[in-house]
Amino acid sequence: MSLPPLERTAEESACAEALRVLRRHSGLSLKELAARTPYSKSSWERYLNGKGHPPRAAVMALCSLARQPPAHPLALWERAETARNRPPRRVAPAPVPEAEPVSVRETPPRTAPPRRHPYARHVRVAAVLAAVLLCTGWLAMAGPWRSESADVPVSAEPEFACRGQNCTGKDAVATRCGMHPDTVSTHRPTPGLRVDLRYEAGCGAGWARVWGQSVGDEFTVSAAGGEPQTLTVPDKYATGVRLHTPMVTTDNPETLRVCVRLALGEPRQCYPAAPPAP
Template identity: 80%
Template sequence: MSLLPLEPTAEESACAEALRAIRSRSGLSLKEVAAQTPYSKSSWERYLNGKTPPPRAAVVALCRLARQPPAHTLALWERAETARNRPPRPAAPAPVPEPAAGAVPVPVREEPPRPEQHNRRPSLRHARTAVVLAAALLCTVWLVMAGPWRSESADADAPASSEPEFACYGQRCTGQDVIATRCGMHPAMVATHRPAPGLRVDLRYEAGCGAGWARVWGQRIGDVFTVSAAGGAPQTLTVPDKYATGVRLHTPMVATDSPETLRVCVSRAPDGPRQCYPAASPTP
């Protein structure tokens, strides 16, 4: 009897979405990613679609291919691992059936309670207590001594325990990825446009990064999206293959301190006309 595959958790889906965005940002096909990593093309397809949890080394390898810091993506991976290994909630106890009408209840013989045994093997209990106290003392000493150097040499890939800081601001964000820089965690919606049936383009902005970008849904292979702002270099996203369709994608960021100057241009494949849309009030 075969078991049905488990549905991915919300954390696993977020991790898979981040990996798809990084792979799209790299401009590499799955075949090229497989050729430059120890993992096959079919394995990468399962990782990116959320069918199989990726190993930590695969996440690091993909980030290096895309030349992006792995810290934020590894934080998503850690949350997905924690969620996947979380023990299931215990099932509710089965209800006790009511006796049928007219049935004679059968008396249940109860065992008399056993007298509590006090002071059983006191020496063993005291020894265990001493071991626990000694271990706690050693842990306390280690934390006090390790604190200074841990704060100075902590691994850059370790996930942050609180809200992470943004990795760039202004011109340093131009051309950068919204996930790797953490700018895409809580951005503001500037405008929403629907250039064609099934296609949605959102202009988004993060004041903490001083940068904006376009998020697209419903894209097709070969579609081109270019985001620009006053005084910033335009940034372009081209949909490379079928694995970059059916998911949310982001253009690279463009620096600006005026989100109202953001503009996105869309060229639909094949040979579709170029249409540009300025920032405007969001539409539902």
């Protein structure tokens, strides 16, 4: 028996709606989008209809073509990316109750109903009202107990998708390590460029987040005893937005270090996790 298909998450629907708004701002058809980006017409149709999750670069490209700031669409994309990495949930079909056999018997001939006492109706109404009042009082008393039990989660999903060595080279957003990390230190190699060293103890991993980068800039994050990870800004669609390097594994955020090589040809500069002394 095949399992029912996974439903699209609310985050993915919100991301697709944001893409449709951007396309309307751009005034471009699907064919024109395919001609101006690395993505085909059929790919854009899936992204805009919510049938497929777009890559981050596609969102940045559409923001550039629509001449719209990318911060909000990218935030929606990151939420959708995080939601897609949660363990899938499928709802099992409800069991069909078995039909009980029905016995057939002869119906006795109808007779005239007995004449009821004129006060019988009033007695029945009073009994119903008493039952309603009794149930209402019981629900009022049971309400606090029921609400307290409802607040207890049935099951808890794992917060992070990796830990320790399993995080090396992976994306901080996709693994949910970037949900609430600590900023270890901040550096500004040149005016307008900001580099943050970030760390999540729950994942045992760190990475570098950059703003204000230019095409060709290179950022390498490393930690003692770990394999360095590098981010190179590929094109203009990767500028004007926040980017982050792949993660490196470490149990001590003070061993983190980021090195910056700018496309302008300036010497390579490295910065430690500890902020510079005043």
